[in-house]
Amino acid sequence: MKSALLLAWRYLAHHRARTILLVLAVAATALLPIAVNALVSQYSAELLARARSTSLLLGAPGSRYDLVLNALYFTGRVPNRLSMAEYATLAATDQARAIPIYAGHHAKGFAVVGTGVDYFEMRGLAFAAGTPFAELGEAVVGARVARELGLAPGGHLLSDQGSLYDLTMRYPLRMRVVGVLAQSGTPDDGAVFVDVKTAWIMDGLGHGHVDAKAATPNEVLGAKNDRIALSAAVVEYQEVTPDNVDSFHFHGDPDTFPLTAVLVEPYDARAQTLLKGRYRVEKDAQLLVPTEVIEEILGFVLRLKRFFDANAVLVSVATVLFLALVVLLSLRLRQREAETLFKLGCARATIAKILGLELSICVGLGLVLALAGAALLVVWAPRVV
């Protein structure tokens, strides 16, 4: 066996270009199916793990997929808004821990998630540096955000503006980074967490400016009793600082302030059943089991993957036929060599073994290359996609 392997290897090494072509042909054929399978498996596992770590999800009526993707993975379209009143109602049931989520804003392309400090504990997130947010305008950044933007506690981050053509848009809010999360391998690595009230400031529901009573005449549109209407000349603060934090206030009914979802952790199975029953008849909100929704989405993906697998099988068959052709032509070219080996006393089976080993080495190297390429893709794809 050792000698046959040596002879096979010598032949392949001598005909380097031919060998490299064969190896690349095998690698190219195997790479895509292996990589797609690995990526789908990895994504499925990650998606399901995230979904399983969230018992229930409360959101406004509308697309279940948008709701789950936005609340759990901070991606996709922003779902219909849920009012704070719904959150308050749920919290008042005393049947579950409720954590508000308001994800719709972005900072440098990363999702800004308005939530409460309970979120970190519920997700089991550890801090690599700093502390959770405690004040308006403070932010905790995920590990990938910190790495890519070079952020650390004490640093600052501007929220993204919406549309340049929107005349009513708010100015970006300058957030102060107070904490950096440790790498978790979850969507939390790529998110910026703020208090839900800070997210509302980005919406313009809350703001800070000079004291109306101290405003100059050209900053006042009119005054009636103790109500003062300020003009657009009044400059709103774009950063919450210890000096101006007291000037920040919210307009409107807090019960109508928006959330995109509420993460719901029932205290027990009974509470979970009761909550599910209650929201089955609710018209203004829907209560979802994220795992069911994600399994539904993965069902679509796997159905698509089946088409891809069928294509991969066809390509593999074509490659096998191509390899067979190469082997047949090679056998023809090497008939004389085989005859010499036979005359020297080599058994026909040994000659076949040498040729088989040559092919096996090519296929083996091709598969190793494909596996290495697939591993690289699996590592790099999340950064690229």
Added chain:
Amino acid sequence: MVDPAPTLIELDDVAYRPQGGDGAFELRVPTLSIRAGEHVALLGRSGSGKTTLLSLIAGILLPQRGRIRVAGVDVARLSDAERRRFRIGSIGIVFQEFELLEHLSVAENILLPYFVNPALVLDAAVRARLDDLARDSGITRHLAKKPRQLSQGERQRVALCRALVTAPKLVLADEPTGNLDAKTAEQVVDLMLHQARARGATVLCVTHDRTWLPRFDRSIELEALTGAGA
């Protein structure tokens, strides 16, 4: 009185017709006897069956009739595997076209019989024999090279070393000088006979060139042997 050397090759009423051929060619050898240690030149016109005769003796081809005994063994009665083992252990073959494997080094080409035959053991004695053969053939400095880096004469020397490295009782050479110029051919024939004599091997060498005949113990005209030329 010195006892004559025992008979190494003995053919008796051998007939061979290629299977699937047009039936026009048939090799018939009523009788042939070559003693151990003899160096015999085999002559004959093209297509007369010289290579076929060597292949029959080597057990590569099987006769339809007759008996071929080499070193006391009836080659035709052996099974495929036994015949192969017998060929490995007893016969060294030199081809006209050298038949060296381009992807192996010179040393690996010489040791090729050991790589392809599990029955042969590549031990220190074999390596010592390789060194001796290479030194005697003047190719020691080429052992690590590939055959394409050698001249025609050097390549045939390598082929000769490969035929002798298993210390065979019999060397079958099929026009070993056919592709060589006269001077190189002379060197190769001398080397082959010298090496074989030094190792006590019998040589049966097909050649067209009668110049070499004085170097052999005797020569055989195939046509005379088969009666075809009569």
